[in-house]
Amino acid sequence: MAVSRPWRRRAALVVALxxxxxxxxxxxxxxxxxxxxxxxxARLLSAVxxxxxxxxxxHADDVATAERAARSAGLTKITSFGKIGVVxxxxxxxxxxxxxxxxxxxYVEGNEKLKAHGSAGATATRSLQTQTQLKDAxxxxxxxKGVSVAIIDTGVDPTHPAFKGADGKTRVVRNxxxxxxxxxxTNCIVDVPTSVDTDTLSLGGxxxxxxxxxxxxxxxxxxxxxxxxxAPGSKIVSVSTGAALLVLGTDAALNWVLENHKAPCxxxxxxSVCPPIKVTNNSYGPSGGGAFDPxxxxxxxxxxxxxxxxxxxxxxxxxxxxxxxxxxNPPGQDQTPGVLSVxxxxxxxxxxxxxTVSDFSSRGLKSSQASWPDVSAPGENILxxxxxxxxxxxxxxxxxxxxxxxxLGTYNVISGTSMAAPxxxxxxxxxxxxxPNASPGxxxxxxxxxxxxxxxxxxxxxxxxxxxxFDKGTGLVDTFAAAKSLGAQG
Numbered sequence: 001m002a003v004s005r006p007w008r009r010r011a012a013l014v015v016a017l018x019x020x021x022x023x024x025x026x027x028x029x030x031x032x033x034x035x036x037x038x039x040x041x042a043r044l045l046s047a048v049x050x051x052x053x054x055x056x057x058x059h060a061d062d063v064a065t066a067e068r069a070a071r072s073a074g075l076t077k078i079t080s081f082g083k084i085g086v087v088x089x090x091x092x093x094x095x096x097x098x099x100x101x102x103x104x105x106x107y108v109e110g111n112e113k114l115k116a117h118g119s120a121g122a123t124a125t126r127s128l129q130t131q132t133q134l135k136d137a138x139x140x141x142x143x144x145k146g147v148s149v150a151i152i153d154t155g156v157d158p159t160h161p162a163f164k165g166a167d168g169k170t171r172v173v174r175n176x177x178x179x180x181x182x183x184x185x186t187n188c189i190v191d192v193p194t195s196v197d198t199d200t201l202s203l204g205g206x207x208x209x210x211x212x213x214x215x216x217x218x219x220x221x222x223x224x225x226x227x228x229x230x231a232p233g234s235k236i237v238s239v240s241t242g243a244a245l246l247v248l249g250t251d252a253a254l255n256w257v258l259e260n261h262k263a264p265c266x267x268x269x270x271x272s273v274c275p276p277i278k279v280t281n282n283s284y285g286p287s288g289g290g291a292f293d294p295x296x297x298x299x300x301x302x303x304x305x306x307x308x309x310x311x312x313x314x315x316x317x318x319x320x321x322x323x324x325x326x327x328x329n330p331p332g333q334d335q336t337p338g339v340l341s342v343x344x345x346x347x348x349x350x351x352x353x354x355x356t357v358s359d360f361s362s363r364g365l366k367s368s369q370a371s372w373p374d375v376s377a378p379g380e381n382i383l384x385x386x387x388x389x390x391x392x393x394x395x396x397x398x399x400x401x402x403x404x405x406x407x408l409g410t411y412n413v414i415s416g417t418s419m420a421a422p423x424x425x426x427x428x429x430x431x432x433x434x435x436p437n438a439s440p441g442x443x444x445x446x447x448x449x450x451x452x453x454x455x456x457x458x459x460x461x462x463x464x465x466x467x468x469x470f471d472k473g474t475g476l477v478d479t480f481a482a483a484k485s486l487g488a489q490g
Contacts, residue, residue, distance in 0.1 A: 032101070034097075034100035035100045035101075035105040035106055035108055036106075036107050036108075036295065037100060037107075037108050037109070038107070038108070038109035038110060038293060038295070039291070039293075040109070040110045041054075041056060041096070041108060041109055041110030044093075044110055045093055045096065045097060049093065050092060050093050050094035050097075051092050051094070052092065052093045053090065053091075053093075054090070054091065054092065054093050054095075054110070055078070055088070055089070055090045055110070056075075056088070056089055056090075056091075056096050056108055056110055056111065057087070057088050057089075057108070057109045057111070057251070057297050058070050058075075058086065058087050058088075058099055058105060058108055059085060059086050059105065059106045059107035059108065059109075059295065059297065059300075060085050060086075060104045060105055060106055061085055061104065061106065062085045063080050063081070063084075063085050063086070063087060065085070065103075066080070066085055066086060066087040066104070066105070067080060068102075068104070069099055069102035069103065069104055069105045070087050070089045070099060070102075072099075072102050073091070073095045073096075073098040073099035073102055074091060074095045074098075075089035075090065075091035075095050075096070075099060076089060076090050076091055077089055078180060078188070079180050079252055081251065081252075081255040081258075081297060081301065083255070083258055083259065083304055084255075084258075084297065084300040084301060084304055086251075086297045086300065088111075088180065088251075088252070096108065106295075107295040109293070109296055109297065112286055113286070120227050120228060120382065120384070121345075121347060121351075121377060121378025121379075121382060121419075121423050122228055122229065122230055123351040124345070124347040124352065124353055124355070124378050124476065125230065125377055125378065125423055125427060125476070125477050125478070125479050126353075126478055126479045126480035126481070127230040127426065127427055127479040128218075128228070129480050130430060130479045130480045130483050130488070131218070131233075131430075133480070133490045134434075134480070134483050134484070134488040134489065135488065135489045135490060136433050136434050136488065136489075137434075137487070137489075140233075140433075141233070142430050142433055142434055142483055142488055143231060143232050143233030143430065144215065144230070144231025144232065144233045144426060144429035144430050144433055145233035145234070145433055146271070146275050146432075146433055146436070147231065147234050147235070147275050147276070147277075147278045147279070147429040147432050147433055148173065148234060148235040148236065148264055148274065148275045148276060148277045148278070149214050149215055149231060149234050149235075149236060149237070149278070149279050149280075149281065149425055149426065149428075149429050150237045150238075150239065150253075150257050150261075150264075150279070150280040150281070151207060151210060151214060151236065151238050151280075151422070151425075152241065152250055152253040152254065152257075152281065152282055153199075153206060153207030153210050153211070153238070153239075153240070153241070153281070153283060154198075154199050154204060154205075154206045154240060154241065155177070155197070155198030155199035155200065155204070155207045155208070155238060155240030155241075156172060156197070156207050156208050156211045156236070156238035156240070157197040157199050157208045157385075158170040158172035158175055158194045158195060158196070158197070159195060159197065160208060160212070160385045160387070160410060161217065161385075161403060161404060161407055161410060162208075162211075162212040162216035162217050162219070162227075162229070162384075162385035162402075162410075163211070163215070163217065163236060163385075164217065170194050170195075171234070171235055171236050172235075172236045173194070173235045173236065173237060173264065173265055173273070173274045174191070174194070174237040174238070174264050174265055174274070175191070175192045175193065175194045175196065175198060175238050175240075176189050176190065176191060176192065176237070176238065176253075176256065177189070177190055177240045178239060178240065178241050178249045178250075178252050178253055188252060189239065189252060189256040197387075198238065198240035199240065199387075199390065200390070204390040204391050204392065204393075205387060205390030205391060205392035205393040206283070206392045206418065207238065207240065208385050208386060208387065208390070209384045209392065209412070209414050209418075209419070210281060210283050210419070210421075210422045211229075211236060211238065211385065211422070212227075212229055212385030212386075212411075213229050213230070213382060213384045213419055213422040213423055214229050214230060214231060214236075214422035214423075214425040214426040214429075215234045215236050215426055215429070216229035216232060216385050217229075217232045218232050219402070221400050221401060221402060221411060222400075222401045222402070222403065222407075223400060223401070225383070225400055225411075227383055227384065227385075227411055229384070229426050230422075230423055230424075230429070230430060230479070231425075231426035231427070231429035231430055233433075234426070235274060235275055237257075237264050237277055239253040239256060239257075241253060250282070250284065250298070251297045251298055251301060254280065254282075254298065254301040254302065254305070254312075255301055257277055257305065257310065258301055258304055258308070258310075261276055261277040261278075261305070261308065261309075261310050262276050263276070264276070264277050277310060278309065278310060278311065278428065278429060278432045279310065279312075279313060279425050279428040279429055279432070280305070280310065280311070280313065280425075281313050281421055281425040282312065282313060282314050282315065282331075282421065283314075283315040283416075283417070283418035283419075283421045283422065284315070284418075285314065285315065285317055285329035285330065285331070285332075286329070286330065287319070288317075288327060289319055289325075289326055289327035289328045289329060289330065289362055290326065290330050291326065291330060292330050292331070292333040292334065292371070293330060294334075296330075296331070299331055299334055302331060302334060302336070302339050303334070303336050305338075305440075306336050306337065306338035306339060306441075309439065309440060310338075310440065311338045311339075311340065311428050311440045311443055311444070312331075312338065312339045313340050313341075313342060313421050313422075313424050313425045313428065314329050314332030314340065314341045314342065314421060315329060315332075315341075315379075315416070315417035315418050315420060316328050316329050316332055316341045316342055316343050316344075316361065316362045316373040316417050316420075316421075317329045317361075317362030317417055318344075318360045318361070318362060318416050318418075319360075319362045320359055320360050320361065320362065320363065321362060321363035322363065323363050323365065323366030323458065323470045323471070324365075324366070325365060326365035326368060326371040327363055327364070328341060328362050328364045328372070329341060329362065332373070332374075333364075333370055333371050335370055337439070337440060337441025337444050337445070338439070338440020338441050338443065338444055339440075339444075340374045340375065340424060340428075340444055340447070341373045341374050341473075342374070342375060342376065342377050342379075342417060342421045342423070342424050342473075343357065343358075343361045343362070343373035343375070343376040343377075343379075343420065343471065343472050343473055344357070344360065344361035344376065344377070344378070344379030344380055344415075344416065344417045344419070344420040345357065345358065345376040345378050345379065345380070345420065345454070345472070345476050346358045346379075346380040346381070347378050347380075349381060353452055353454060353476060354455065354456075355454065355456065355476075356456040357456055357457040357471045357472045358379060358415070360415070360416070360417075361376075361379065361417055361420075361471065361472075362417065363470050364470045364471075365470065366458075366470045369463050369464075369468065369470075371470075372463070372469065372470045372471075372473055373471075373472065373473040374444070374447075374468075374473045374474065375447055375448060375451055375473045375476075375477050376420065376451075376454075376472045376473055376475060376476050377420040377421070377424050377476070377477050378419070378420060378423055379415060379416055379417050379418070379420030379421075379423070380415045380419075381415055382413065382414060382415065382419040383398070383400065383411055383413050384411065384412075384414070384419070385410065385411060386399075386409070386410065386411060386412040387410060388409030388410075392414065393409075393412045393414075398412060398413040399411070399412050400412065423477070424447070424477060427477060427482070428447075430479060430483060431443050431446065431447070431479075431483060431486060434483050434486045434487060434488045435486040435487060438486065442486075445465075446482045446485050446486055447474075447477055447482055448468075448473075449466065449485070450478050450481035450482045450485055451466075451473070451474040451476060451477055451478060452475050452476040452477075452478045452481075453467070454472070454475055454476050456472075457469060457471045457472050458470055458471050458472070460474075460475070
């Protein structure tokens with residue numbers, strides 16, 4: 001059966017910027033040149049009137065300075081990211097212009113519109129072989145045990161059979177929702193019971209599908225089809241961004257991980273029940289890719305995460321290309337060790353390791369190696385957890401029934417780099433199980449250094465210590481080789 005390709009008819013995942021009335025007179029400006037402004041915000045400010053409502057992120061050397069600057073400009077605080085000195089605000093365009101000149105402000109960026117890169121690669125990645133044939137130092141199968149993965153997306157259905165643990169309880173140990181657009185409190189990431197499906201809005205189903213690829217159980221469906229994610233032994237922390245993916249909501253989610261990764265269920269919950277978060281999955285980004293912005297809050301957050309031992313994984317985007325332009329997802333272009341951007345590989349439904357680069361997978365600029373994806377993973381026609389009532393799950397047109405009598409239509413096929421990224425996220429969990437003391441840079445190095453050099457696409461060329469290419473990065477991830485390199489036994 002032909003498979004629909006939702007990356008060609010994406011559902012809208014954006015909302016308009018909030019219209020906010022003026023909050024008083026614009027204060028007198030501090031001396032000196034205004035702080036730099038992100039390109040997207042600059043375009044917005046040049047196109048709107050002074051009283052138009054704008055949401056922005058104000059940067060300074062510390063959060064107290066950023067908050068003081070925002071107050072001086074008459075802006076209303078939504079939330080703050082204490083570890084990186086950023087405060088999210090709303091106000092008028094004139095107030096945002098004014099805050100650029102406030103004392104201590106180093107950068108101002110907008111609440112950019114994002115969209116999901118939505119459209120069983122465990123055999124092609126050799127993740128399944130690793131799960132069944134290799135052991136960690138304690139003799140346990142290498143399936144992500146002892147690691148939590150954080151999925152920042154549209155939410156998750158914790159009751160799905162893909163996430164049921166051996167004890168009958170869900171492996172979703174924390175189910176969170178970002179309410180940061182409401183602006184009602186600084187603590188805008190709130191708990192939702194782990195029995196509640198948060199994946200019910202706009203592109204509902206995207207987060208559940210992504211989570212199943214990263215960490216879904218190994219199951220046999222009623223028709224005999226075998227499914228399962230890269231790290232079925234891991235625990236799951238889901239952060240739902242709600243009806244719209246915007247920078248403020250997703251940055252708030254990354255900030256929550258930064259502040260809570262060591263004990264995601266609280267200091268009193270043992271790691272055996274709720275392990276530390278070692279990797280975040282981010283299957284979203286701006287349409288059309290674009291230039292890397294080292295001053296953005298997103299980049300500051302992922303660099304802080306890397307410094308604290310957490311890998312950040314990005315979908316590289318679904319804009320195709322031929323190398324003549326940089327279409328890669330901007331934050332994934334960060335050269336910080338432990339930040340990985342993933343291109344989509346097509347195993348052509350045969351689980352081959354010698355498939356092709358997906359046509360839709362975003363290419364970097366041929367002349368700029370920093371814009372190239374890091375590695376490839378299966379992202380085309382991926383069968384994973386879905387619910388037939390969810391909007392994105394209706395696009396695959398290949399529903400399959402789960403293992404139970406009532407699990408009707410609980411799996412479906414979707415394509416996109418959104419599906420490639422969580423393959424890597426789960427594999428990162430497997431590798432941290434093998435090498436708990438590895439750094440994010442160590443994990444990136446072993447993934448890139450052992451990647452399988454499938455031939456399709458542009459030729460590999462020297463790129464630092466590796467060979468890489470503008471369309472597929474260093475090649476197809478090879479979990480088995482990577483795990484063996486880190487000391488897995490088998």
